[in-house]
Amino acid sequence: MADKMALAKAINESLRRALESDPKVLIMGEDVGKLGGVFRVTDGLQKDFGESRVIDTPLAESGIVGTAIGLALRGYRPVVEIQFDGFVFPAYDQIVTQLAKMHARSLGKVKLPVVVRIPYGGGIGAVEHHSESPEALFAHVAGLKIVSPSNASDAYWMMQQAIQSDDPVIFFEPKRRYWDKGEVNAEAIPGPLHKAQVVREGTDLTLAAYGPMVKLCQEVADAAAEEGKNLEVLDLRSVSPLDFDSIQASVEKTRRLVVVHEAPVFFGSGAEIAARITERCFYHLEAPVLRVGGYHAPYPPARLEEEYLPNLDRVLDAVDRSLAY
Amino acid sequence: MTVESTAARTPRRSAGSKAGTTGTKRTRTTAKKDAGTEPQLVQLLTPEGKRVKNAEYDKYVAGITPEELRGLYRDMVLTRRFDAEATSLQRQGELGLWASLLGQEAAQIGSGRATREDDYVFPTYREHGVAWCRGVDPANLLGMFRGVNNGGWDPNSNNFQLYTIVIGSQTLHATGYAMGVAKDGADSAVIAYFGDGASSQGDVAESFTFSAVYNAPVVFFCQNNQWAISEPTEKQSRVPIYQRAQGFGFPGVRVDGNDVLGVLAVTRWALERARGGEGPTLVEAFTYRMGAHTTSDDPTRYRGDEERQAWEAKDPILRLRRYLEASNHADEGFFQELEAESEALGKRVREAVRAMPDPDHFAIFENAYADGHTLVDEERAQFAAYQASFADEGGN
């Protein structure tokens, strides 16, 4: 039953299924209609579901998220698209001060099942504000759930689960993996949304990543295998909540952990992972938890992004450093 | 007003809703334009190149000389040539992206030439013609599109701010700058450029509020090129954009954005108001984006050819040429010389771009802070050690 499809197409199919199965699901955003979004993730949906289900919005992110909150208060389940990572900030106020907090403020009476889709990350040679990884800025805020699939199957299933969730979910889509194909089985029974997955078993060291960096870590593990090192790769899938149990289980086995993400290392999700895993696994660890990520610098112009982004060499370097302890 | 009230009385069923449960008679997602309610444009030159009288605005271009008219023509031709060159450089892989201004030359040159040297310009990312008027070297505009920097010029050397990609942000900066100008008692003016789509942003509404409340000497120059990527202006506003100013308490005017003389006159009027302490003005230049939104966009997905053809008949450059010829303000020699100049500009830009070096790797760590930062120093040192490890292995 499994079909091979690109990650972007998997999200498209997932949104289609959600629109079909629940009349309360709405798609909203800039250019999501006729154009099908600048990445074509919503391609064909307006044609099939009409302008009242797949809504081209005015060019106003605060408006998009703010009205989605209102629609959710009225019983709808909006899935909104922010065109690029760097353009979520006009909506940041609505997300952080309103979307995240209303459930708590209403003593649990109000549910806001809003999904905010954000294509994120670099590696596509874009101009500024089109390559950022702001997940930590959201993870710091209680009330939001944050996920990021790394492959087509997860993209399909995690989107279904995000839409069904009664909590607001920030759905970070790894834009540089949009065109990567993978198997999608629409009849499978998916695992829980916030559970990490071991995507490669290993014994010598754990590489933990999510979204665009999972594929890189698999390549790193391949390269390391040629040097006789046996690395485990963990796809975290969810940034908030973080599945510390799975990380702990892996680290108790391998005794070493390297966390890889594109976002700046400073105050990034790797910092949180390093701190908690150090608490949980202090006596198991043979080396400090290491992190590989972006620098404390504005995302650089396209011609420098290869230097800025974690790559095979930088991760292998960290692996070597960890193993050297 | 009729636009609003008529539309509200004619509910339409939403088209093609599959699940159908959310479409009610109140759901009306497409704004309909009513015939006959289109506002009058200020126009001094018709598409045929005929000079038409305008009681209010003629005086702002009354003394214009044939030489100045030829200058406006030259500006538009060279700007279009530069833009075409950048588009082909993108196709050749020399630029990562390009946002073309094709069709918007009159809006940009007319308004750009209306500014004074001490005025300050806040552009978005498509204002190549305005940059030209401000004396910014066109090659400098290409750095960010090539991916070698995120800006590329000193805003203060030409009073031309860096391009702004986040839609609408710069209108607030312009307003604040103008508030500063007023505080200083200076008589310069500020002009902020933005698109019809941008008019939906909260920042733009807030800039209208602030500029009105503080009577800031700022001109909001909206190039309504009819589209915000795939969304037509009707998806941003139910009233013509210039009319929005009224609700904030300052005047708005719509000018034919393809008429360089009309734009020059209207912008001069608005800038003079600003300088004279009369506060903000909204100018809506009604124009058309002839090409794609950017080189990444595919306009065939959302609009047909007929629209573009209709606008081609209103081409800003052709219109001024017709006028120059009919009034004997320019001879064949002028056009030929300009053709040669145009080719030379294209060549110069091409060479400049190809010669543009990739930035030094350490540029990543530069200029995030003015005073420096210990973490940046530490990361730079780690980066240096990492780079050096390749050198040791004979790489790099």
Ligand SMILES: Cc1ncc(C[n+]2csc(CCOP(=O)(O)OP(=O)(O)O)c2C)c(N)n1
């Ligand atoms: C805050 C923000 N949201 C989304 C975008 C993506 N985007 C870039 S240009 C554009 C359309 C802009 O339309 P308009 O304001 O009419 O200007 P035009 O490009 O037509 O001149 C969009 C949606 C952005 N740059 N900034």
